[in-house]
Amino acid sequence: MIHRSGKFFFVLIFAFLLVGCMSVPESKPAEPVSAETIAAGDVENGRALFMGNHHFESGGPPCMGCHNVGENGLLGGGAMGPDLTNVSTRRSQAEILEILSNAGPSLSPVMLPIYADFPLTAEEQADLVVFLEASAGQPESDKELLVLGISLAGFVAAIGALGFIYRGRLRSVRRALVNKAQKELP
Numbered sequence: 001m002i003h004r005s006g007k008f009f010f011v012l013i014f015a016f017l018l019v020g021c022m023s024v025p026e027s028k029p030a031e032p033v034s035a036e037t038i039a040a041g042d043v044e045n046g047r048a049l050f051m052g053n054h055h056f057e058s059g060g061p062p063c064m065g066c067h068n069v070g071e072n073g074l075l076g077g078g079a080m081g082p083d084l085t086n087v088s089t090r091r092s093q094a095e096i097l098e099i100l101s102n103a104g105p106s107l108s109p110v111m112l113p114i115y116a117d118f119p120l121t122a123e124e125q126a127d128l129v130v131f132l133e134a135s136a137g138q139p140e141s142d143k144e145l146l147v148l149g150i151s152l153a154g155f156v157a158a159i160g161a162l163g164f165i166y167r168g169r170l171r172s173v174r175r176a177l178v179n180k181a182q183k184e185l186p
């Protein structure tokens, strides 16, 4: 079940990007974020927004669909975007805010279409920034082996199920051939 919903999510993201590429959206810059808003940023709310436990006001997709932070969830976040556990050590706060506000040179053409029509509020950006800063230094989640193991178990189970469904099939075909051959004997 887990990996089926993962596949669904993957298809959803792919569809998202496809629509994004086709419409070539114009960036709608989100509200500018003041230093006071950042000072009032709420790490726990940032985490909930990132993980999708709280929804963005504009209805944009949760970051976890494409990004990992630390040891999140059983299977971690998506692997389409880079792991963001230590993003605040490689990017300045201003750069991260440019990305989150859909404006400025740090915004990559990949992230642009995702939130073009779903600008984040100033509070949401502030909560996400302080959450990302708080997560720096955590061990990055390494769920690839777990996902691989689950996929492998699913594959073995599928082969087993097919074997069960078609059990006796070869034998019955062979029996029919043998019967036919015997009848044709003089």
Ligand code: HEC
Pocket: 013, 016, 050, 061, 062, 063, 064, 065, 066, 067, 080, 081, 082, 084, 087, 091, 096, 099, 100, 108, 109, 110, 111, 114, 128
């Ligand atoms: C549909 C997938 C997707 C979603 C959803 C998404 N991102 Fe991204 N993000 C990406 C990809 C892909 C990149 C890498 C872009 C590049 O390298 O050009 C990226 C890059 C970034 C970067 C720069 C990372 C770096 O190492 O420089 C930050 C910061 C970021 N995203 C934050 C977020 C946040 C916060 C959210 C939620 C509000 C979010 N992203 C939602 C796909 C996504």
